[in-house]
Amino acid sequence: MHINNVPPGEVQEQPALSQPVNEVAAGIDIGSNTLRVVVARCCSEQIEILAVDERLVRIGESVNATGAISGEKQELTIATLQQFRALGEKYGATRIFAVATEAIRKASNREAFLAAIQQETGIEVQLIEGEVEATITFYGATYALPQREEQPERIGVMDLGGGSTELVLARELQIIWHTSLPVGSGVIHDRYLTNDPPTSEDLTAARTFLANFFQDIKQKDAPPILLATGGSANVVHLLAQRAFGHPEDQLALTHEDLVRCEGLLCALPAEEIAKRYQIEPKRARILLAGVLIMVAVLERFQLEQIEVSSYGIREGVLLAYARYGEQWLAQVQQRAEQVSQQLEKQTEEGGREGETFAEAGRRVILDRTEKMLEWRDAVIESEEIEAVHKMRVASRRLRAALDAYEAICKPKEFKKVYRQVKILAGNLGLARDTDVMILNMQSRLAEADPVEQAGLDWFIEHLKAERQRYQKKLSCFLSALDHHELRRQIEEKLFLKEDQHG
Structure with missing residues (x-):
């Protein structure tokens, strides 16, 4: 599959600082719930995907419990990254780019964790801020938009992770607003939904928290199209297919679809959900939290549906590298900061x-x-x-x-x-x-x-x-x-x- 998408979201067009690349590279996302890798040929500002893989490790589980990444999670992460490196080498990857997000940002032992990864795997992990994470995710999630017959003037992207949720709004593929929120499927599950299945009191507490949390978002200009990426969004889409006959090629999930998924996940234990619908048991346990977040976002922005994208931050990393070469991260950081400064200036001027x-x-x-x-x-x-x-x-x-x-x-x-x-x-x-x-x-x-x-x-x-x-x-x-x-x-x-x- 080819992804031909010059990274959008730039405040103004600037030339790349290095020569365009032409090589096979691997992009790795170390998330709060899941570790993902994509191996692709990066060439002329596009990528050709060769292989993908992922593992549900739930680093955020130990961080939410103790504030630190446990020894067990560290060992699982290192073993997974060694497998990802081998996959990249199999396809001739000459470079590996890895980024870490919310759970690692919050962990008290993050420096030791990242040092252990580099020592054991040789992979240098970039710990990125939420605004940078949102920008890179937007690059990946919107790759298919140029293929549409009619281009939407405004669009939003939601990256539903385990430890945080990134929201991005864009006009003509130029980012005009972004935010990173410390709310994810792992966080909501660990805080409110530990009973299996959850009690009515659990659900009331989680729904009330999310409704109040998202109501405080100041952005009022809701997009007509909202793309959702991340493991929870994609597994909810899979559940809708297997449980309710949702067409595989229909990427939209309506508010009604999500409410039906919510009812199913509330009625059955996670083990039964995993067995019936061939979903990984660890993922089944946190899936309800992801659904509740998606419903809260739809209701906050008064949208009827959400479109699921299977691409996100890992593809965004490689798209940025294909465009900017060695300076890819510095360029993304600069663009994220420019948007933040514009938003701050608009607020102050207004x-x-x-x-x-x-x-x-x-x-x-x-x-x-x-x-x-x-x-x-x-x-x-x-x-x-x-x-x-x-x-x-x-x-x-x-x-x-x-x-x-x-x-x-x-x-x-x-x-x-x-x-x-x-x-x-x-x-x-x-x-x-x-x-x-x-x-x-x-x-x-x-x-x-x-x-x-x-x-x-x-x-x-x-x-x-x-x-x-x-x-x-x-x-x-x-x-x-x-x-x-x-x-x-x-x-x-x-x-x-x-x-x-x-």
Whole structure:
């Protein structure tokens, strides 16, 4: 099967940073419930799928229970990834790209888990944020759209995972809104539906939670078409076929279809469901939670049906690689951040009903201060790349807000606050830029000849030493920074009184 789909969702078209690729590669998704792999030939911004496989491991089960990935789940994951590597090698894959999502993001021992994977399998796993996950999933889930006779102007994608649900809205295949929500089939099952079959009290609690949770989503512009991807969505589609004679080539599931599936899953134990309809027992146990989430989303957006896509993040990874080559992840991160910035800007420019310029400025500056300071402890305590990156982005956004709303601030207090934020942003930038350089040098090691490898090894060690010095400087600055005083200074001293505004 060929997938010819230049990744959509870009704020503006930009040229690829590297030459188009032409090779066989494997894309792996380490999800909260399922591990999946697709092996495909990547060529000229398209992929030709050669093989697929998946295993239900339920990493999120142990994370939901203890906050950490258990030894058993780690062993299952490593064994599965070794099988996936062998499958890729069978078809001549020269590259393996693996991404990990919500359950691993939440796990307290995620660094040790990812290090063990690399040591045992040789696979480097990229731990991606929810917005990046949503963007990559959109790439994969929408691959078939160009084949339609009539192109929808607006479309939505829902990635129903075990630990999170990603929602994306697009207009003319350009992403205009996305969000990642910490609600998935595994989470809802482990929290509310542990009885088998569930009691009426279980169902009431789960439905009430989901209705209230999705009601808080601010997006009002519902798409006429919503694509659902992920293991639960595809198995629900399979259940509808086997239990109710749903046509195999009919990808839509109506609200009525989902309600019928819900009734069946409530009436029978998971073991009976698995036996009758040839569904994996582990999957059968969490399937009701997936149905409840799908129903809640349909009702929130007042849609009559949902279309199921068997493609998602693993295909999206390879489509991004086919387009951007070595810089695929950096390009996706950039595009996800651009959408986030656009949404934030639209919110700020739109303001709130009856809100003055000064009121909007005060709200934006205070909000961005909180978002920057929430990463303080994580940056002080470790050299975690993502924490430094997130705090740097937040500091830059706060500086931009200060620039925009300087007119509503007291000049003397403004200079004090601005100077502190500028120094912090500079220190974060030194650390972040060094992190990026280290990653780039490490990516070149595999393809370098022995002589060049020796030079790269020396340079990487030099960069790591520099990074440690930057980290020490950064930690000292943040430790000395009285963040409580900074908050108070901004909230109580920074802004001019209403009658002082020009």
